[in-house]
Amino acid sequence: MLKRLYPARHLTEAHLIRGHLESCGIAATVRGEALAGGIGELPLDACSVWVEDGEFEAAEAALHALHHGNPPADTGAWLCAHCGETGEPQFSACWRCGCERPQSPAQTG
Ligand SMILES: [Zn+2]
Incomplete structure (x- = not known):
């Protein structure tokens, strides 16, 4: 089951993050606004990066590392x-x- 990891501002950012996650061995998916939401979330006018439930924590850590320049703890x-x-x-x-x-x-x- 996929979980939304990160709402990107634009496609380029989403793909940058996906590439980073994949280089960390985490499979990620970029979903655009075609995402059939309606689950109480704000309308998405950009795309977001999704990862498997089981990899969410690792992906979060990798994302944190990407944004803050910190290596995984x-x-x-x-x-x-x-x-x-x-x-x-x-x-x-x-x-x-x-x-x-x-x-x-x-x-x-
Ligand atoms: Zn130094």
């Missing part, structure tokens, strides 16, 4: 706040600019 990698470089989990400073690894407030253990 489960790799343990981190992002340099200074230069935006991705740091390996075993390093506590950026290999590129030497900035310290940012603290993650969500990490509790």
